[in-house]
Amino acid sequence: MPARNAFYAQSGGVTAVINTSAAGVIEAARDHPEAINTVYAGVNGILGALDEQLIDTGRESAESIAALRYTPGGAFGSARYKLKGLDENRAEYERLIEVFRAHDIGYFFYNGGGDSQDTAHKVSQLGEAMGYPITCIGVPKTVDNDLPGTDTCPGFGSVAKYIAVATREAGLDVASMAETSTRVFILETMGRHAGWIAAASALARDHEEAPPHVILLPEVALDEARFLERVRACVERIGYCVVVVSEGLRTADGRFVADQGTRDAFGHAQLGGVAPAIAAMVRERLGYKYHYAIADYLQRAARHIASATDVEQAHALGRAAVEFAVAGHNAVMPTIVRDADAPYRWHIGQVPLADVANREARMPAEYIDADNLFVTEAALRYLRPLIAGEDYPPYRDGLPEHVHLRAERVAPRCPPFRD
Amino acid sequence: MPARNAFYAQSGGVTAVINTSAAGVIEAARDHPEAINTVYAGVNGILGALDEQLIDTGRESAESIAALRYTPGGAFGSARYKLKGLDENRAEYERLIEVFRAHDIGYFFYNGGGDSQDTAHKVSQLGEAMGYPITCIGVPKTVDNDLPGTDTCPGFGSVAKYIAVATREAGLDVASMAETSTRVFILETMGRHAGWIAAASALARDHEEAPPHVILLPEVALDEARFLERVRACVERIGYCVVVVSEGLRTADGRFVADQGTRDAFGHAQLGGVAPAIAAMVRERLGYKYHYAIADYLQRAARHIASATDVEQAHALGRAAVEFAVAGHNAVMPTIVRDADAPYRWHIGQVPLADVANREARMPAEYIDADNLFVTEAALRYLRPLIAGEDYPPYRDGLPEHVHLRAERVAPRCPPFRD
Numbered sequence: 001m002p003a004r005n006a007f008y009a010q011s012g013g014v015t016a017v018i019n020t021s022a023a024g025v026i027e028a029a030r031d032h033p034e035a036i037n038t039v040y041a042g043v044n045g046i047l048g049a050l051d052e053q054l055i056d057t058g059r060e061s062a063e064s065i066a067a068l069r070y071t072p073g074g075a076f077g078s079a080r081y082k083l084k085g086l087d088e089n090r091a092e093y094e095r096l097i098e099v100f101r102a103h104d105i106g107y108f109f110y111n112g113g114g115d116s117q118d119t120a121h122k123v124s125q126l127g128e129a130m131g132y133p134i135t136c137i138g139v140p141k142t143v144d145n146d147l148p149g150t151d152t153c154p155g156f157g158s159v160a161k162y163i164a165v166a167t168r169e170a171g172l173d174v175a176s177m178a179e180t181s182t183r184v185f186i187l188e189t190m191g192r193h194a195g196w197i198a199a200a201s202a203l204a205r206d207h208e209e210a211p212p213h214v215i216l217l218p219e220v221a222l223d224e225a226r227f228l229e230r231v232r233a234c235v236e237r238i239g240y241c242v243v244v245v246s247e248g249l250r251t252a253d254g255r256f257v258a259d260q261g262t263r264d265a266f267g268h269a270q271l272g273g274v275a276p277a278i279a280a281m282v283r284e285r286l287g288y289k290y291h292y293a294i295a296d297y298l299q300r301a302a303r304h305i306a307s308a309t310d311v312e313q314a315h316a317l318g319r320a321a322v323e324f325a326v327a328g329h330n331a332v333m334p335t336i337v338r339d340a341d342a343p344y345r346w347h348i349g350q351v352p353l354a355d356v357a358n359r360e361a362r363m364p365a366e367y368i369d370a371d372n373l374f375v376t377e378a379a380l381r382y383l384r385p386l387i388a389g390e391d392y393p394p395y396r397d398g399l400p401e402h403v404h405l406r407a408e409r410v411a412p413r414c415p416p417f418r419d
Numbered sequence: 420m421p422a423r424n425a426f427y428a429q430s431g432g433v434t435a436v437i438n439t440s441a442a443g444v445i446e447a448a449r450d451h452p453e454a455i456n457t458v459y460a461g462v463n464g465i466l467g468a469l470d471e472q473l474i475d476t477g478r479e480s481a482e483s484i485a486a487l488r489y490t491p492g493g494a495f496g497s498a499r500y501k502l503k504g505l506d507e508n509r510a511e512y513e514r515l516i517e518v519f520r521a522h523d524i525g526y527f528f529y530n531g532g533g534d535s536q537d538t539a540h541k542v543s544q545l546g547e548a549m550g551y552p553i554t555c556i557g558v559p560k561t562v563d564n565d566l567p568g569t570d571t572c573p574g575f576g577s578v579a580k581y582i583a584v585a586t587r588e589a590g591l592d593v594a595s596m597a598e599t600s601t602r603v604f605i606l607e608t609m610g611r612h613a614g615w616i617a618a619a620s621a622l623a624r625d626h627e628e629a630p631p632h633v634i635l636l637p638e639v640a641l642d643e644a645r646f647l648e649r650v651r652a653c654v655e656r657i658g659y660c661v662v663v664v665s666e667g668l669r670t671a672d673g674r675f676v677a678d679q680g681t682r683d684a685f686g687h688a689q690l691g692g693v694a695p696a697i698a699a700m701v702r703e704r705l706g707y708k709y710h711y712a713i714a715d716y717l718q719r720a721a722r723h724i725a726s727a728t729d730v731e732q733a734h735a736l737g738r739a740a741v742e743f744a745v746a747g748h749n750a751v752m753p754t755i756v757r758d759a760d761a762p763y764r765w766h767i768g769q770v771p772l773a774d775v776a777n778r779e780a781r782m783p784a785e786y787i788d789a790d791n792l793f794v795t796e797a798a799l800r801y802l803r804p805l806i807a808g809e810d811y812p813p814y815r816d817g818l819p820e821h822v823h824l825r826a827e828r829v830a831p832r833c834p835p836f837r838d
Contacts, residue, residue: 010595013596044598073591073593076595161817165818166721169435170717172492176493273695294713294715295712298606298717302585304588398583404626
């Protein structure tokens with residue numbers, strides 16, 4: 001069978017290590033010239049295929065590809081763009097096949113979360129049906145850690161480490177000032193539906209009374225009275241309280257706590273910000289001085305404090321996607337299989353895309369404390385190895401150095417598809 | 420002259436490296452047993468003297484003192500507590516002298532900002548007047564970089580590095596998603612009166628169109644129309660815009676932008692948060708999707724990404740305070756004197772406390788761009804060396820290790836002062 005080209009695309013929210021997976025894919029493809037000619041990367045992910053905007057990664061040096069390992073964000077551009085169902089918008093899938101055919105693309109590597117695995121699955125089905133069989137392999141990625149069938153997802157370990165480090169550092173700050181300043185510090189983390197990121201802050205606790213003291217998860221409705229009582233008791237006992245809260249925290253009636261009816265100067269609903277809502281509660285009901293931080297993109301872009309374990313897994317999964325494809329597998333996603341907690345041992349496995357698509361892995365109930373205000377030792381045992389190890393980027397003039405790719409475009413061969 | 424004891428206290432907002440200065444003070448004191456017996460550290464800063472809560476640092480191992488270098492926050496506790504003028508509350512100053520006398524304290528090292536240098540100055544004057552001469556030396560500290568008479572203040576270089584790194588990393592994130600997601604990203608930094616921290620984000624810019632694209636400083640009133648036009652032009656040209664804003668930004672009529680009349684669910688003014696106010700402006704007037712981050716304490720506690728230059732200077736200034744005291748200087752503060760920009764060369768100087776007390780060093784006008792929306796090359800030349808070098812803390816289980824001191828208290832010898 002003659003070698004063919006590959007298409008690689010990044011999808012959804014980017015992470016500190018999605019480019020590390022890209023490096024894994026491209027480097028492994030270069031190791032298999034008998035099967036893969038060139039990896040074309042989509043400009044802005046799957047939009048790059050629809051718009052026939054392809055970057056020829058063959059024009060990048062080995063050094064540049066290796067440097068992707070240290071570069072956060074999406075080096076080729078990512079997109080929040082979910083292809084509809086086959087019945088609703090068959091034209092988009094047909095367009096993908098048209099572009100793939102024009103560039104002799106025989107492999108599709110889709111680096112994303114649940115939606116993206118669903119898309120990769122559909123493309124593999126449609127290609128078959130249209131007489132253009134294409135090998136579709138998912139590469140897992142999501143800071144939310146909510147993909148099923150894998151021990152963890154690349155991107156999560158690094159954001160978990162960032163949040164744990166930030167909690168420990170800011171906790172020391174608050175502790176040292178509490179007597180005359182801030183009593184309650186609130187750190188808002190990402191996580192609309194799953195509390196994995198907020199839960200990881202618990203790793204910061206190195207003794208019984210160390211921060212964080214309360215973790216508010218989206219899996220359980222906020223019991224305001226119980227929460228405030230916990231904060232009050234903590235401040236009375238040790239002088240301060242550190243609260244970590246997931247952006248997706250909800251009230252008992254299912255509303256986001258962040259949507260507290262707050263109005264801005266123009267009278268419009270002020271969106272976002274569960275931290276200020278929690279802070280207002282603390283001030284109104286307890287009267288404590290507070291501060292809050294909203295880490296937002298800083299947490300998922302923080303390559304400077306990435307987990308070495310996460311980086312290693314991101315790279316290995318990128319490589320494995322190519323190895324699986326070359327070995328004849330199709331419509332699968334490589335996964336992390338945990339062999340042991342401590343010391344952490346793992347190997348690469350795989351799941352069918354059909355089993356991953358559109359399913360969400362929530363935190364198990366046994367990871368949440370009985371009072372719903374912290375996580376359990378079982379959660380810590382699961383989380384601990386994921387943040388292990390540092391993998392510092394190179395620095396110049398005090399700042400991390402990131403690669404700037406040549407990003408040369410492949411000449412289009414198809415008519416335009418969208419305006 | 421027989422050796423006497425020393426009193427060391429941390430004051431005001433803590434930093435990533437105030438404990439590094441503490442290590443410098445304590446280590447230098449141990450090098451001078453002929454002059455200094457023991458360094459007593461105040462529990463919660465100056466309150467520790469008023470309340471006679473003193474920690475005997477002589478009970479700490481050399482390893483523990485050295486590990487202070489890696490530990491953010493205030494290891495002995497700090498306080499936002501400004502002693503009033505001598506005429507208003509002479510009793511507090513007399514109490515200080517009483518406690519100093521009871522513990523044979525001949526040296527007072529006060530590690531803080533402008534207010535603290537003023538206090539150290541007053542104590543030196545009063546001691547003289549009360550027949551209890553005491554050597555008072557200031558040790559500079561403030562993330563705001565607003566102490567006069569020194570090239571920079573310990574704490575600033577590290578927060579500057581944190582903000583520059585965060586801007587570069589988050590900028591890559593936003594750039595890669597802008598086509599289908601966030602167009603405008605806003606990062607709120609500390610800085611009520613001086614824009615040094617926000618200005619430091621400019622160091623992230625490694626090419627003409629790189630983030631940050633706009634910096635809003637407290638030194639200049641917000642020109643909303645000009646600001647929005649700059650954002651619009653930036654998004655139209657490159658697809659996205661990164662804005663860094665100082666918490667102290669003000670409107671033309673002198674109000675804080677953060678106080679936009681926003682009301683929470685209870686109808687109370689929502690305090691803090693210039694970022695959401697700027698975000699609301701962007702949404703209302705330009706209609707762009709936005710995200711914002713509020714780094715808050717994360718920035719000043721971020722020892723994990725401290726500037727090696729800052730760490731070195733913090734330690735050197737702590738040592739110098741002791742060396743000056745032992746050499747017979749009094750009522751002075753050691754300073755950083757810049758000899759050259761690139762390569763950065765500096766040495767330790769000194770200024771009289773009288774010249775530092777209650778004066779604020781603002782950003783010079785020539786550091787702010789003509790359009791008031793960015794900083795100049797002169798500012799970058801000043802800032803660049805201050806973030807140079809990394810000084811990573813040791814890690815265990817994926818998290819930075821911080822020292823937990825024994826913190827043994829000295830037995831009180833005076834009657835209680837406050838309830």
